[in-house]
Amino acid sequence: MEVIPNMLNLLLSIMYWRSRIKFKENPLATIYFHHVFEYKNRYHQDDITAAEFDRKIKFLKRHFNILALPEAIELLKTQCLPPKALVITFDDGYQDNYTVAAPILKNNDCPATFFISTSGIEKGYLWNDEVEQLLDNTSIKLISADIIGEKITISNKMEKVKALQLLLSKLKFLSHEKRTRQLKKLAHELGNIEFKRTMMTTAQVQKLHQKGFTIGAHTHNHTILTTETNNDCRQELLMNKNQLEAIINEEIKFFAFPNGLFERDFTSEHCNIAKNMKFKAAFSTNDGGATSLSNIYSIPRFMPYRKQLSLFALSIAKIAGEHV
Numbered sequence: 001m002e003v004i005p006n007m008l009n010l011l012l013s014i015m016y017w018r019s020r021i022k023f024k025e026n027p028l029a030t031i032y033f034h035h036v037f038e039y040k041n042r043y044h045q046d047d048i049t050a051a052e053f054d055r056k057i058k059f060l061k062r063h064f065n066i067l068a069l070p071e072a073i074e075l076l077k078t079q080c081l082p083p084k085a086l087v088i089t090f091d092d093g094y095q096d097n098y099t100v101a102a103p104i105l106k107n108n109d110c111p112a113t114f115f116i117s118t119s120g121i122e123k124g125y126l127w128n129d130e131v132e133q134l135l136d137n138t139s140i141k142l143i144s145a146d147i148i149g150e151k152i153t154i155s156n157k158m159e160k161v162k163a164l165q166l167l168l169s170k171l172k173f174l175s176h177e178k179r180t181r182q183l184k185k186l187a188h189e190l191g192n193i194e195f196k197r198t199m200m201t202t203a204q205v206q207k208l209h210q211k212g213f214t215i216g217a218h219t220h221n222h223t224i225l226t227t228e229t230n231n232d233c234r235q236e237l238l239m240n241k242n243q244l245e246a247i248i249n250e251e252i253k254f255f256a257f258p259n260g261l262f263e264r265d266f267t268s269e270h271c272n273i274a275k276n277m278k279f280k281a282a283f284s285t286n287d288g289g290a291t292s293l294s295n296i297y298s299i300p301r302f303m304p305y306r307k308q309l310s311l312f313a314l315s316i317a318k319i320a321g322e323h324v
């Protein structure tokens with residue numbers, strides 16, 4: 001049962017009032033999405049549909065102060081954030097961000113930031129899309145142990161969904177070079193196909209920017225930085241930043257670490273790389289809110305997977321008041 005709106009507003013106000021007493025300033029909550037699908041997608045159970053997204057955005061607009069990222073960072077630094085400050089972000093640069101999410105955001109007059117991996121624009125897809133499309137298209141029933149050290153049966157849709165999760169979890173912590181080798185093996189086994197575009201085109205990123213949304217960086221190859229040398233990490237960030245700046249003809253000021261868990265997926269050395277590259281702020285995927293005392297190169301972001309809207313709002317308020 002949904003909490004009635006007045007009661008919810010009261011609960012949120014109390015939670016943010018407590019946070020303000022605790023931190024002596026209002027914390028910033030930053031949430032992130034990946035896909036917004038037109039309809040439910042069996043390979044992406046956690047990603048929401050257009051109808052759910054529209055409902056969530058309308059609801060968040062009513063109960064939070066949704067800010068554009070550049071403004072939120074300025075207010076964060078000067079301890080001037082309003083209560084219930086919220087930033088909405090998207091990772092990777094999927095095409096549905098442009099075709100499905102952006103029109104809903106625009107209709108609701110809601111600012112958002114899109115952190116984009118440029119290899120996706122270039123090739124049309126990311127490595128995880130290759131795995132998904134190979135599995136979806138193949139009539140082969142078994143993946144040999146050569147790829148991830150165990151045999152996986154893929155004789156029906158359900159097994160393919162499970163196999164995708166397993167393959168992604170094993171392949172994502174490999175370096176770009178090692179993963180590319182494993183993907184070739186997988187394509188050889190399952191049958192080479194022509195991959196479909198899943199990511200935004202250059203023109204779509206430009207239009208997103210022209211519509212007033214913020215474009216941010218996310219490495220070129222969506223690389224988990226702890227899997228690469230510092231030199232390769234620098235190249236990943238630099239190539240991504242340069243390409244995005246050439247596309248939108250404006251400085252790219254914000255960066256989100258791929259996968260994003262501090263100490264596992266990136267370290268303070270990588271924060272320094274982002275700082276030296278003149279990014280103004282960088283984002284993790286650790287739970288928590290941010291205040292002026294937070295490390296501006298590791299600002300927490302989270303995604304409360306609550307379907308029920310009042311619980312969704314309350315979990316944002318709760319997490320924003322933690323781990324600051």
Ligand SMILES: [Zn+2]
Nearest residue numbers: 091092258259
């Ligand atoms: Zn990502």
